Amino acid sequence: MLSRKGSKLLVLLVATALCLSLLAAVVSAEKVKLKYTYWGSPLEKKAQEEMLEDFMKAYPHIEVQPIYIPSDYVTKITAMLAAGDPPDVGQLGEGQVLAWAEEGVVLDITPFMEQDPEVSFDSRLPMTWYMYDGGTKTVGTNLAVEIMMMFYNKDIFDEAEVPYPPAKADEWTWDEFVETAIALTKDRNGRRPGEPGFDPNNIDTYGVAFGTWWAPILPFVWSNGGDWFDEEGRETLINKPESVEALQKLHDLIYKYHVAPTPTQMQTFPAFNILLQTRKVAMVIDGQWSLLDLAQSGFNLGCAPLPKLKEPACLELGAPNVIFSATKHPQEAWLLYKWSTSASSVMPLIQAGLWMPLQIEYYTDPEKMNEWLTEGVHPPEYKEAAIDYALEYGRRAPSYYMRNWEEITQAISQGLSNFWLGKEDAQTAADKVAETLKPILQGRYDR
Amino acid sequence: MALPAILGFLLWNLLPMLASLVISFTEWSVVSRPKFVGIANFSRMFNHDPLIWKSLYVTAYYTFLSVPLVIISAFLVATLLNQNVRGLPVFRTIFYLPSVVPAVANAVLWLWLFNPDFGLLNTILTNIGFQKSLWIYDEKTVIPSLALMSVWGMGNTMIIFLAGLQGVPRQLYEAAEIDGANFIQRWLYITLPMVSSVIFFNLVMGLIGTFQVFSQAYVMTEGGPNNASLFMVYYLFRNAFQYGRMGYACAIAWTLFVIVLVFTIIVFKTSPAWVYYEGERR
Structure with missing residues (x-):
């Protein structure tokens, strides 16, 4: 039993607590x-x-x-x-x-x-x-x-006496790109691919590295005049000649010219910024976002749009x-x-190289452009290689409109895995993918 | 006294299980309202989804490779660790140690070992004159490779075997020795029957655990190459959390449950033929 005094105190306490909580509610309601x-x-x-x-x-x-x-x-x-x-x-x-x-x-x-x-x-x-x-x-x-683009280490180019890639999107052809990649690749004895005695199993510097997920691949299919899905998003075009040819050309970089590491080699490689910095790789195909890490890695960074097969293409995501x-x-x-x-409120991330602004004026108005281009982060050719490239050729990735997108990407990456490992030719792999995609393609959200 | 355990089972096991059974008859993306679809999820599984068959095959293949491999090696190692050798605790610790390593750390370590270009396993293979293998990067070798890797984590099974071996009465061996039984005979007629109940336990636990294999696919192979390591639980996970098909995922879970149940019952039904219990009448 509580004493009389004790119970009074309790009532008082409860009352105070109630008032306080009421007060808090009023304050927070504002x-x-x-x-x-x-x-x-x-x-x-x-x-x-x-x-x-x-x-x-x-x-x-x-x-x-x-x-x-x-x-x-x-x-x-x-x-x-x-x-x-x-x-x-x-x-x-x-x-x-x-x-x-x-x-x-x-x-x-x-x-x-x-x-x-x-x-x-x-x-x-x-x-x-x-x-x-x-x-x-x-x-x-x-x-x-964000866009997919090319980054490179300028010092490796200088040493190999290879000119930098053009920063304008429609100037870099595939053949020139392959030549550049060959001229930058070097085996343990300093031999280039194609030279007698070149050892493809012991390569010190690769010309180029790229991931085999959809985003680094699809722009080249587009550039070759192909696509992976039809206008309605109900049929796949992945096994059509334009797409297969583009896949084959990327594949050739690994297995024919030996200028790019295989997927299993990539497994053991560190991140792209380290690969460029340690001169394991001269060029990488990656998202614009990687500029953040690349700019902080302490090497002479350059950037370029992706080379074109037929027409320039830029994948935005x-x-x-x-x-x-x-x-x-x-x-x-x-x-x-x-x-x-709004670009102005997230400017630190844009200036650091992680993001690009959404607002068109930041791509067209030189004054606005200067607000985000940062010395020591964005290389001098960035304006042409990324801003103009995105503005002129930027095309939305299928992730913007395809139904079942997660399942589609799974089907594509699984179906092409043997191809990227060098155990299947492009047409066979693409035909298989097309077959598995049939029931998954359910059209587009925006049609 | 058992109340907390019973409550725990009811709230955290039975209730979610029943809920998932109900969900398996619905179409539900978690953010939407569940829509009752009858047995559509199950009929989709059997008629319209080739991947579920692939995942069932892959999971069964892995289980029937890994479980015997683990049981045999754990039994052999336990037998060795049951001998009177110097530094026994050290050896026991060494063999148990991999079981303490977290699954993901384990997976990363084996990614290195399996690497076709720079991995230790291929270095060994080429040094003793064999061809390089692609290990987990080849459709044909990915499951055997993962089964090989599972042997590395046999510590728990081994400890249980060790306890079983130490429970075999010494006088049986002594009597057999006096009768002139050699090492192999003692092992075959005393050790094996006496620990058969432990083998039985490890077999059942191994089957149940291995059918639910997940982390290797999640961390190492992402179900690849070409879905060759698309384990059922990993496929279930993708459906539930990536494709937004919770209903279908629950249907897969219940199918897996029934499969594991069937295998467990088979093992139980055959057990009188090969498991010996002390005090049992023949």
Whole structure:
């Protein structure tokens, strides 16, 4: 039994606690609370947190809780959704976003755009929009623009007395590229491919290295006048002559000319920036994002567009930022969405080389360009090799519109694996892939 | 006293199991509302998905290669470690050590060993005059390679065998020795029957565990090359978390459950013929 005095004290305590919590509720009711989820490297985390802090300074009535999810992102977001506690704004994978939009989990932003001219189809690069519902709705654009391109170590070129690749997209032909790669490749005894006594099993410096996932490969198929899917996204063209020829030419770099490492050799190689820095490889085909690491690796970095087979082609890709439908504060979420995708608020990441801006003016207006091009990060030829290349030839990756994209990429990488290992010819492998793709191809979100 | 365990089983095992059984009859992408589709997931599996057959074959192939390999080598090593040699604890530790290494670290280590160009295994092969192998990068050798790798993690099985071997009464050996039985006869007529129940246990546990193989495919091969290591649990994982087909993934899980159950029952049913229990009447 509590004494009389004790029970009085208890009542008082409870009352105080109640008042305090009421007060807290009133105070917090004034501030709109939003949750923002994202992934990325530690550097991205820091930059995103700064971006959110600036946002809260600009809009003092909004409080944003950043939630950093470096791994298993989709699984965690799924769990948050299932638990009824989803984020308001956040990044989402290309493989999920449009399926989720159709389910109504992610908002269509066209109503916001009608009210707010600050974001419009004309202001951002045209290939960065994720369209669905037959092309009438959009969840928005990438968080940032990325393209596949070429990076190289200038010192290796200088020593081999090979001229740098042209920075203009339509100037570098495939044959010239192969010649360059041969001239840069060197075995243990200093012999080049084609010279008598060249030892392809003991190569000290490879001319070029590339991954065999879809993004480094597809631009060459495009460049050769081919594609992997038809206009409607229902039939595959991967085994058509244009595509097979492009695959074969990339394959020849590894097994015919011996200027590129095999996939099994690549397994043991360190990251591309280390390969270039240690002169194991002279050129690499990789995403623009790798500029961040390359620029910090302390070698004489150069960059170029991808060489062309017939016509120049540039593959653009990137994961979108979206507004989740469950948000209780759509207007504030829209403000945050706008802020997080505007180049000026994520400038540190753009200047560091990780991202490219979404807004067209940053590609056309020299003054705006100077805001993001950074000495010591972006090589002098970057303007032509990346900016003009993206603006003129940039084409959205199939991840922007193909249904079942994750399954499609699996089918392609599994079906081509024997080909890249040098155990199957291009036509056989492509025919097999075409067969497995048949039931998986279910059309496009934007048609 | 058993209440926490029972509650734990009900809440964390039985309930999710029943939930997944229900989900296996729906089309559900987790973010959407589940839609009841009857047995569509199961009929899709049997009629429209060649990959599920491939994954079933690959998983069974791996299991029937790996389980006997692990049991035989663990038994042999346990027999050796049951001898009276100097530095016994050291040897026991060495052979158990790989089981303590986390699965992913293990996988990374073996990626190096298996590398066709710079790997240790190929260096050994070429030095003793054999052809290089592509190991996990070849459709034909990927499963045998992974089975070979599984022997490396036999520590737990080995410890159980060791305990079983030490439980064999000494007087049996002494009596046999007096009767003139040599080493092989003692092993065949005393050791083997006396530890047959341990073999049985390890076989059942091995089957159940190996059918659920996942991390090798997830970390090392990504199911490749050409889906040659697309284990069932890995395919299930892809469906559930990459393709957004939770219903189908649950249907695969239950199919796997039934398969493992069938094999376990077979082992149990045949066990009276080859497992000897002390105190059992014949």
